[in-house]
Amino acid sequence: MSLQGYLSIVLxxxxxxxxxxxxPDFLEEDxxxxxxxxxxxPLLRMMRRLTDDQxxxxxxxxxxxxxxxxxxxxLLQERYARHLDKLSELAEQQRIEKRGTPFHDAAAxxxxxxxxxxxxxxxxxxxxxxxxxxxxxxQGSLEIITCGxxxxxxxxxxxxxxxxxxxxxxxxxxxxxxxxxxRGIWLPECAFVPGIxxxxxxxGITFFILESHGLTQSNPPARYGTFRPVVTPSGVAAFxxxxxxxxxVWSAEIGYPGHPNYREFYRDCGFDLPYAQVRPYLHEDGxxxxxxxxxxxxxxxxxxxxxxxxxxxxxxETAAEHAGNFLFNRQAQCRYLKEVLGTTPHITAPYDAxxxxxxxxxxxxxxxxxxxKTACDQDEIVMITPSEYLQIETVHxxxxxxxxxxxxxxxxEVWLNDGNDxxxxxxxxxxxxxxxxxxxxxxxxxxxxxxxxxxxxxLVLAQASxxxxxxxxxxxxxxxxxxTRDHISRFNGIYFQIMENRLEMNWIAELEWKDNIxxxxxxHAYTPVNHKASAGAVYTSDDD
Amino acid sequence: xxxxxxxEMTIKSLRAQAESLGVKRVxxxxxxxxxxxxxxxxxxxSKTGAPSAKVSSQSVKSAKSSEAAEAVKGQASKPTEKSxxxxxxxxxxxxxxxxxxxxxxGAKSLKAAEAEDVEAAEDEAVEAEATEAEAKASEEVSEKxxxxxxxxxxxxxxxxxxxxxxxxxxYVPGTCLYALVRDPGTLFVYWNATFESDNGWxxxxxxxxxxxxxxFTTPARRNGRGYFRVPTARVSRVTLSIVxxxxxxxxxxxxxxxxxQQLGIAQxxxxxxxxxxxxxxHEVIYEAPAPGRAPAFAEIYQSVTAPAMTGGGxxxxxxxxxxxxxxxxSLSSRFGSLPGSSDxxxxxxxxxxxx
Numbered sequence: 001m002s003l004q005g006y007l008s009i010v011l012x013x014x015x016x017x018x019x020x021x022x023x024p025d026f027l028e029e030d031x032x033x034x035x036x037x038x039x040x041x042p043l044l045r046m047m048r049r050l051t052d053d054q055x056x057x058x059x060x061x062x063x064x065x066x067x068x069x070x071x072x073x074x075l076l077q078e079r080y081a082r083h084l085d086k087l088s089e090l091a092e093q094q095r096i097e098k099r100g101t102p103f104h105d106a107a108a109x110x111x112x113x114x115x116x117x118x119x120x121x122x123x124x125x126x127x128x129x130x131x132x133x134x135x136x137x138x139q140g141s142l143e144i145i146t147c148g149x150x151x152x153x154x155x156x157x158x159x160x161x162x163x164x165x166x167x168x169x170x171x172x173x174x175x176x177x178x179x180x181x182x183r184g185i186w187l188p189e190c191a192f193v194p195g196i197x198x199x200x201x202x203x204g205i206t207f208f209i210l211e212s213h214g215l216t217q218s219n220p221p222a223r224y225g226t227f228r229p230v231v232t233p234s235g236v237a238a239f240x241x242x243x244x245x246x247x248x249v250w251s252a253e254i255g256y257p258g259h260p261n262y263r264e265f266y267r268d269c270g271f272d273l274p275y276a277q278v279r280p281y282l283h284e285d286g287x288x289x290x291x292x293x294x295x296x297x298x299x300x301x302x303x304x305x306x307x308x309x310x311x312x313x314x315x316x317e318t319a320a321e322h323a324g325n326f327l328f329n330r331q332a333q334c335r336y337l338k339e340v341l342g343t344t345p346h347i348t349a350p351y352d353a354x355x356x357x358x359x360x361x362x363x364x365x366x367x368x369x370x371x372x373k374t375a376c377d378q379d380e381i382v383m384i385t386p387s388e389y390l391q392i393e394t395v396h397x398x399x400x401x402x403x404x405x406x407x408x409x410x411x412x413e414v415w416l417n418d419g420n421d422x423x424x425x426x427x428x429x430x431x432x433x434x435x436x437x438x439x440x441x442x443x444x445x446x447x448x449x450x451x452x453x454x455x456x457x458x459l460v461l462a463q464a465s466x467x468x469x470x471x472x473x474x475x476x477x478x479x480x481x482x483x484t485r486d487h488i489s490r491f492n493g494i495y496f497q498i499m500e501n502r503l504e505m506n507w508i509a510e511l512e513w514k515d516n517i518x519x520x521x522x523x524h525a526y527t528p529v530n531h532k533a534s535a536g537a538v539y540t541s542d543d544d
Numbered sequence: 545x546x547x548x549x550x551x552e553m554t555i556k557s558l559r560a561q562a563e564s565l566g567v568k569r570v571x572x573x574x575x576x577x578x579x580x581x582x583x584x585x586x587x588x589x590s591k592t593g594a595p596s597a598k599v600s601s602q603s604v605k606s607a608k609s610s611e612a613a614e615a616v617k618g619q620a621s622k623p624t625e626k627s628x629x630x631x632x633x634x635x636x637x638x639x640x641x642x643x644x645x646x647x648x649x650g651a652k653s654l655k656a657a658e659a660e661d662v663e664a665a666e667d668e669a670v671e672a673e674a675t676e677a678e679a680k681a682s683e684e685v686s687e688k689x690x691x692x693x694x695x696x697x698x699x700x701x702x703x704x705x706x707x708x709x710x711x712x713x714x715y716v717p718g719t720c721l722y723a724l725v726r727d728p729g730t731l732f733v734y735w736n737a738t739f740e741s742d743n744g745w746x747x748x749x750x751x752x753x754x755x756x757x758x759x760f761t762t763p764a765r766r767n768g769r770g771y772f773r774v775p776t777a778r779v780s781r782v783t784l785s786i787v788x789x790x791x792x793x794x795x796x797x798x799x800x801x802x803x804x805q806q807l808g809i810a811q812x813x814x815x816x817x818x819x820x821x822x823x824x825x826h827e828v829i830y831e832a833p834a835p836g837r838a839p840a841f842a843e844i845y846q847s848v849t850a851p852a853m854t855g856g857g858x859x860x861x862x863x864x865x866x867x868x869x870x871x872x873x874s875l876s877s878r879f880g881s882l883p884g885s886s887d888x889x890x891x892x893x894x895x896x897x898x899x
Contacts, residue, residue, distance in 0.1 A: 156724060220818060231821055395829050398819045403725070411727030421769050424724070425734050429716040482709030489710030 004380040005334025006346040006389055008239065009367070010060040010209055012186050013040065013353035014151055016466035016483075017066035017517050021075055027283050028479055032070050033083045034292055039357035040071075040129060041117050042364040047136050050371055057141055057371035058383040061133070061353060062186035062209075064147040065173040066464070068130060069517050072177065077127040084121065088114045090281050091293055094269065098295070102309035106263075106295040109312040134178050143385035145184035146174045146205075149518070152463035153415045155193040155403070158428035161435045162463070163196065165525035167203045169460065169518060176520055183387045184208060186350075188465050190241070191405035191412065197232035207237040207386045209350050214404035215240035222399050227337055227345035229389070231396045238401050239386050244333060245349040248326060256326075257360035260298050261318040263310050265359060269293040294361075319362040323369035331380045346389055407469075420471040426488045427463060433495045434459050438526040441498070448498065451508050452523040455494040457515050462487035490515070550579045558582065715767050721797035723782045731772040735784050735797060738766070743787040747772075752780040761787065 015035060020026040043061075050057050063071075070076050091111040098107040125132055136142035148154060149169035157163050167185070174182040184207045185200060192214050200208060207229065215222050215230060215238065222230050226240040249255055270278055270291040281291055296307035297315070330347060337345040356363030374383050384392075407414035416424070437452060444452050462484055470480035490511055497503050550558065558578040559570040565585035567573075573581060721735040733747060741764045748759035749772045757774045772782070785793035817832040 158722070220816070223818060231823055235821075235823070235826055237823060390823055394824045395820055395822050398821045398828075403728070409727065412725075413727060413730075416724065416726045416732055421732060421734070424732075425716045425722070425736070425767075425769075426712055428722065478708055482707055485709035485712050488712055492713075 002379070003344060003382060004331060004338050005344055005382075006384045007245075007330055007374070007381050008058070008060055008346065008348050008384055008386055008389065009370075010062070010145075010186070010239075010348060010350040010386075011043070011353035011356065012062045012064075012147075012209075012350060013067055014062070014064040014147060015067050015070065015354075016464045017069060017150065017461060017515075019070060019073060019076055019516070020514075022514060025079065025283060027285075027289075028476065029076065029079060030083070030289075032067075032076060033080050034290075035354050035358055036071075036080060036121075036129070037084070037087070037114070037117055037292060038361070039354050039364075041120065042357045043353070043367075044129065044132050044136075045116075045120070046364045046368045046371075047142065050368065051136070051139070051141065053372075055372055056375045056383075058143075058385050058388070059141065059367075059371075060143045060145060060184070060385050062145045062147050062184075063130075063133060063177075064151055064186075065149045065170045066151065066517060068173060068177045071130050072128070073516075074127075081122060081127065084114065084118045086281050087292060088118055090269070090278075090291060091115075093277075094293060094295075103295040105312055106310040107293075110293055110295075130177050137178065143184065143387055144174075144178060144182070145186055145209075145386075146170045146182040147186045148188040148465075149173060150460040150464045151188040151466060152460065153188055153191055153412070153465040153468065154196055155191050155405075156412060156416055156424065157431060157463070159431050159435060160195075160199070160529050161438075161526050162431040162459075164199050164202070164529070165456070166460065166463070167199055167205070168525045169456075169521060171203050171205070172520055172522070173518060189405045189407055189415065189469075190214075190350075191407075191415075191465075192238075192401055193403050194232075194400050197234040197236045197238075197400075200236045201234040205236060207239060207390060209348065210238045210240045210401055211404040211406045211410065212241045212243050213410055214238070214401040215399070217404075218399040218401045220399055223397055224341055224343060224345070226348065227341060228343065228393075229346065229348075229386070229396055230399045230401070232400055233398060237386070237390055237396060239346070239348040240401075241350050241406070242347045245326070245330065245347055246351070248329065249349075249351060249355070256322040256366065257355070257363070258298065259318050259322070260300050261311070261314045262298050263294050263315060263361040264296040264298045264304070264307050265294065265361070267294055267296040267304050267307050269295070315362050316365055319365040320369045323366050323373055326366075326370055327373050327378070327381065331378065334381060346384075346393075348386075414472050415465055415468040417472060420468040423468060423484050423488075426484075430459050430462065430488055430491050430495075433491075434523075434526045435528050437495065437498060438523055439528050442524075442527075444523075447503055447505055447508075449523070450505075450512070451494055451498055451503055453521050454508055454511050454515070455491055455498070456521050456523045456526065457517055458487045458491035458494065458511070461515055461517065462491065487515070547579060547583060550582060551575075719797065721782065721784045721799040723779075723799045725776045726771070728776055729773060731774055731776050731779055731782070732769070733772065733782055733799070734767070734769040736767040737784070737796065739786075739796065740764070741786040743789065746785040746787050746793045748783050748785065748793075749774050749779050750781050750783070751778045754780075 013035075015031055018026070018028045018031060020029065047057070047059070088111070091107070091114045094107040095104075095111040098104045121127060121129070133142065133144060137144050147170060148166040150166070152162070152166045154163045154166060157166075166188075170185070171182060181204050183205070185205045186209050187196065190209060190211045192208075192210055197208075212226050215226050218230065222228075222240075226242050229237045229239045231237050247254065249257070268290040270282070270289050270293075272295075275288070278288065278291070279286060282289060295310050296304075297310040299306070299308045334345050334347065356367060360366075371383065374381055404410060405412055405414075434455060437455060441448060441452060464483075467480040467484045471477050494508065494511075497508075550561075553561070555575050555578065558575065559573075562570045562573070562578050562582050562585070565582060567578075567581045567585055570578065570581075716736050719736060719738045722733065724732045726732050731749065735745075735747075737745075744764045745762045745768070746759055747762065747770060749757045751757050757779060758772050760770065760772075762768050762770065772779070782799045783795045784797040785795045787793055818830075819828060819832075820830040821828050
């Protein structure tokens, strides 16, 4: 059968910037370490296996600027190496301890995986994994796209300057890490409002990823719904999420990751092992936490204490079956769509990268099998990156997508609600102050320039959508609130020092050391535009 | 010093004690946090042999709330804590049999596992070279395990200090009324006023015709936040008014809502039904006017005579046909036939012709 459709798998890899040089170790830095061990490195290993076997594959990944900065940071690299050492040691202990039990396969497999991860990270990649991603991009198999510079929620910003800065700082950072400009962007939280497309065009971005209803309720209606990209009036292409392929992976009820053979996320050695044994692998505070070593399978809807041993071979087989099922469904979907629409459909399947490996341990195996089957077993579906697709198909409908995000209920409720709305007056005030500083000091140099650049860093760090999200999901609320407060407070401190001409360079230097994201940042990213704020401008009766 | 003794002390004397031990930001700490910090400082001092060890209020890091809850359940101190604390620790371990029990079970099972491991390793060493290496490794690891288990079994800590970060000012400076669209049915507003209102504030959302969509009153605080449950596409402006003695409002601040249109909720329909553009060349390839839009004579003339289909209009020859004839076949070669498109074309063409 001939070509029936295109498929773009898009993985969004993001973590907030968490780096605390002021402490010897820091709990929340583990988020990065877990994602590296369970997602980023397994994905790279998957790409390498495919490349070695000369399998054609296409994958799109957004590596957000804070993630890139953390992956390239020597301090975090050092800490990750230490983390890997400890984890490998525990895994080796478990390999031995579990010998002769039904858990031995799981323990041995985990120990082997960790040993290989350690070898690759330390010896082969010399702790630098961004160049490995870049290598796959350079060979054409992987398209890396960017994101808002700190994953700031663009529609809830007060000024166009702040939105523009989120994009332009991200583009500059991408160039630093990957040696060329990004072609695409994953809008933070897929949050779109008309007007953002113009800012993307200004920064040379050619496409972005959009939530489904951003397109299905577009103006005018998109003729092909989510099954072909559209072009906004600013000339930027929008690829909307396909609901069907998303549901197959994401859904808690019918999604693949819930299969009984897969590894159970919530049963972890950190809670199972005797405290004396696990204590050396915990943080300084000694509180039991997940270690990442898990030897049980989902089994079914059962209490955690009734979960059965994990069998890696069964899980791998199931992942292959699911990959086949996913491909079969895409083939059927595309055949139907092509017949009904009369055009070759394009399916955009975006996911959180951390779903693959971290939450769904077998996710990378599933992806690998999907790539292999797509390349070798059929010719109806072609995997493609958005950039490649835009080269092949150049004529698109022009529509303006509507207000949308990929959060619960499809709009902005997750990031703006009773629990977290207190942050916006402070953030908006800081935005306006930053624009004011840039207007007042257009040609700063020396210490003043350093202070202005640090103010920009503190502002973008405070804007990360992760903080509002975490407050809503009630996970690490204290930390999220602390980060928001600290960055706003630091920003305000710098602002007043600049305005009152009393710079304390020791303190600025300390902040540069602590919040060292974006060494290349240029405060001119906040250069004022001619018109007033557009997303909800402040008007007083005096203004009128 | 004993934890219970510390707890009996006043917060003032705890602060003094903490300060003498080099604890920073003592004024920001609560009583229980001060106790923790003092114990920690004393432990560090005894470990290092220094007269006092500096402990910042951030030295105990935040943890996920669920984990914090578990930590609180667990009780007790760290393994390295000095002997002064042992009494209270023991008492607490008694109370929380869970953590103590776990440690004991851990010690037993490890010893048993260790014995089994050694035997198993010996058997396998005979079988194959590969397993021999593993057995060797196992012995090494077993030794490590043994070393660790021999240490006094630590117990889980009882509480952790949570650093909540800097304190932000309650007000943002100046006078403002700000409105943000959260979703098609909700508008978020916040305000900050520099003037007084004895009877509270009245917040009102108006539509484009000046009708009140919703209003609500708030206490007479100088700043605040709230949500309008209104169709945001219809909101034109929001006002903040002072409520006078007899209920008469006086508008003091106004926020015009330009957002609805800009957020794509209430965008005016464009002047075309459908437009296709070449992404690379930035050219309009095809455009159909919007239904009900009356084209000017010049447009009709152009649409009939112009060979290219750019600029709004199309060849009469496509009437009741598929789109495949449009624009010299360029669209058909690009897309093939587009089922459903003929309906659009017919509808538009009819109007075009009738006009």
